[in-house]
Amino acid sequence: MGSGISYFDVLFVKCGAIGWLLWGLSVAALAIIVTYLLSIRRARLLPSEAVSEIRSIISRRRYHEAMERTAGGEDLLSCLLHAAMSESTRGYYAMERAMEEAADNRAASLLRKIEWLNLIGNIGPMLGLLGTVWGMILAFFTIVEKGGIPEPGVLAGAIGIALVTTLEGLMIAIPSLAIYAMLRNRIDSLTGEALVTCQKLISAFRSPRGGAFSPAGQERHPVGAET
Numbered sequence: 001m002g003s004g005i006s007y008f009d010v011l012f013v014k015c016g017a018i019g020w021l022l023w024g025l026s027v028a029a030l031a032i033i034v035t036y037l038l039s040i041r042r043a044r045l046l047p048s049e050a051v052s053e054i055r056s057i058i059s060r061r062r063y064h065e066a067m068e069r070t071a072g073g074e075d076l077l078s079c080l081l082h083a084a085m086s087e088s089t090r091g092y093y094a095m096e097r098a099m100e101e102a103a104d105n106r107a108a109s110l111l112r113k114i115e116w117l118n119l120i121g122n123i124g125p126m127l128g129l130l131g132t133v134w135g136m137i138l139a140f141f142t143i144v145e146k147g148g149i150p151e152p153g154v155l156a157g158a159i160g161i162a163l164v165t166t167l168e169g170l171m172i173a174i175p176s177l178a179i180y181a182m183l184r185n186r187i188d189s190l191t192g193e194a195l196v197t198c199q200k201l202i203s204a205f206r207s208p209r210g211g212a213f214s215p216a217g218q219e220r221h222p223v224g225a226e227t
Contacts, residue, residue, distance in 0.1 A: 018131035022124065022168040029120045029176045036114055040183050045076045045190050051197060054081060058201045063088075076194035079106055084202050092206045099198050107191045114183045121176035128169020135162020 038044075054077060057066045063085065070082035083102035084095040139158040 018165055022127055025120055026172045032116050033179050046194055050075050051077055080194055080198040095202050103191050103195050107187055110187045114180055117176045117180035121173045124172035125169040128166040131165025132162045
């Protein structure tokens with residue numbers, strides 16, 4: 001940068017405390033983005049191996065084994081199916097309600113985690129604007145100190161530095177909000193897919209030929225006959 005001003009000076013020194021706060025937010029946003037891009041993905045939330053294994057167990061009507069397999073599972077399908085099968089003795093519609101409640105709870109939990117990105121994305125530009133307004137105030141005070149006729153280069157430099165905080169705020173907000181929207185859509189999509197898969201798996205409990213499963217591992221009267 002010209003006039004002997006370095007980029008390091010402008011980005012880390014001249015912007016003051018607000019600039020440092022914005023850089024802190026950028027580090028936090030980057031850490032959150034990396035963490036949840038790795039954890040909120042199909043391979044973790046809806047792995048094809050787990051889906052195939054659970055589908056195979058259910059197709060063989062080994063319901064007690066399915067209950068054990070899905071207990072404590074971190075993937076969406078295990079969570080939903082375990083909640084549904086825990087209510088199997090109360091009938092198919094109770095299983096369906098339990099499945100939907102589990103899906104809502106799991107999705108809400110994931111959304112709460114990525115909400116930090118939404119918060120950072122909204123706070124970043126506001127902090128940047130705060131820094132710009134403060135910088136402009138200082139620039140006008142410079143005009144007063146110089147008797148109303150400051151050197152154009154000095155005034156332009158002060159205004160330019162003031163605008164840097166807005167730039168930093170936008171640089172934080174744009175990727176944070178973009179990744180937040182992407183992760184939110186991914187959560188909705190995977191949760192919906194898990195619901196559809198689980199619905200198909202528990203459909204056997206609605207048929208008169210599919211006995212209701214009890215946690216004790218015993219077959220009871222068909223759920224379809226009860227409902």
